[in-house]
Amino acid sequence: MNVTSMLFKYLGIMAGCLIAASSINLFVVPSNLLTGGVTGIAIIFYFLVGLPIGIQTLVYNVPLLIASYKLLGKKYTIDVVIGTVMFSLALDATKFLNGMVPLDEMMLASIYGGIFNGIGYGIVFRMNGSTGGFDILGAIFKKYYSMDIGSVIFGFNCLIVAIAGALFSITSAMFTLICMYVTSQMTNKIIDGFNQRKAILIISDKAKDIADGIIADIGRGVTFINGEGAYTGDPKKIVMVVVSMTQIAKIKIIVKTVDKNAFMLILTASEVQGRGFTGSTRQNVRYRTDQKINPEVEQKIQDALANRADD
Numbered sequence: 001m002n003v004t005s006m007l008f009k010y011l012g013i014m015a016g017c018l019i020a021a022s023s024i025n026l027f028v029v030p031s032n033l034l035t036g037g038v039t040g041i042a043i044i045f046y047f048l049v050g051l052p053i054g055i056q057t058l059v060y061n062v063p064l065l066i067a068s069y070k071l072l073g074k075k076y077t078i079d080v081v082i083g084t085v086m087f088s089l090a091l092d093a094t095k096f097l098n099g100m101v102p103l104d105e106m107m108l109a110s111i112y113g114g115i116f117n118g119i120g121y122g123i124v125f126r127m128n129g130s131t132g133g134f135d136i137l138g139a140i141f142k143k144y145y146s147m148d149i150g151s152v153i154f155g156f157n158c159l160i161v162a163i164a165g166a167l168f169s170i171t172s173a174m175f176t177l178i179c180m181y182v183t184s185q186m187t188n189k190i191i192d193g194f195n196q197r198k199a200i201l202i203i204s205d206k207a208k209d210i211a212d213g214i215i216a217d218i219g220r221g222v223t224f225i226n227g228e229g230a231y232t233g234d235p236k237k238i239v240m241v242v243v244s245m246t247q248i249a250k251i252k253i254i255v256k257t258v259d260k261n262a263f264m265l266i267l268t269a270s271e272v273q274g275r276g277f278t279g280s281t282r283q284n285v286r287y288r289t290d291q292k293i294n295p296e297v298e299q300k301i302q303d304a305l306a307n308r309a310d311d
Contacts, residue, residue, distance in 0.1 A: 020120025118186020
């Protein structure tokens with residue numbers, strides 16, 4: 001990683017930490033709500049005995065940082081330590097926001113607190129960083145079980161909700177649960193939302209023409225899967241292609257133009273790695289510019305795409 005990339009990464013982590021910490025001090029703490037993980041535990045002791053949230057968060061993270069070093073490696077742990085320190089400092093640095101409460105309604109505070117928490121955490125995760133705490137547990141589960149980080153953290157945070165209900169009130173616990181849920185959903189959206197992909201399966205008697213059109217006009221690699229009709233026993237070629245959200249409309253036009261009777265199944269791909277999609281290989285992609293395609297079919301596709309642009 002060059003100096004520019006590293007600077008961009010840590011500035012992104014810093015920005016995410018500031019957003020999340022500001023949200024906690026602006027929406028969560030003044031409304032007597034809790035947040036998740038180690039920070040939630042720190043907030044509990046802040047309410048009970050007044051200990052600074054940031055300092056507590058840093059101290060409580062030590063055992064988790066040791067686990068991170070053993071299970072996730074030295075390089076990841078260094079980033080976690082940096083993110084944890086940034087987040088802990090940001091929590092105490094933005095404490096002044098406690099007196100600038102913009103909302104009196106606990107429901108709105110839980111929703112907006114969750115939204116901005118999720119945005120902050122999501123930015124940190126997008127930079128391959130972490131704010132420590134249950135984020136480390138989420139990263140471990142993602143690495144070994146391919147589970148969504150936000151969902152894992154939400155599951156562990158149910159324990160915090162139980163503590164909130166026991167120590168404070170059921171009302172506080174329920175609104176804390178709302179805040180945590182919104183945080184987990186927003187975290188996942190920020191992590192995956194800018195990189196959503198769709199896997200498309202197309203069954204057609206004109207599979208070759210459809211595949212040629214996709215390669216020539218969209219520039220995506222296509223794979224044929226050999227299938228067989230269960231009723232007729234006829235062999236079928238299934239076209240499989242993975243595309244971005246913005247390319248789906250063009251795929252539909254190509255398929256409809258080539259074969260109106262084609263069967264098309266569009267699936268959400270939660271994670272895509274490999275040539276053409278991951279950063280390490282994207283720059284090496286070279287699409288064929290000499291793709292052979294039936295001239296008549298290509299003309300129909302071009303006309304259909306042109307008509308869509310005119311509309």
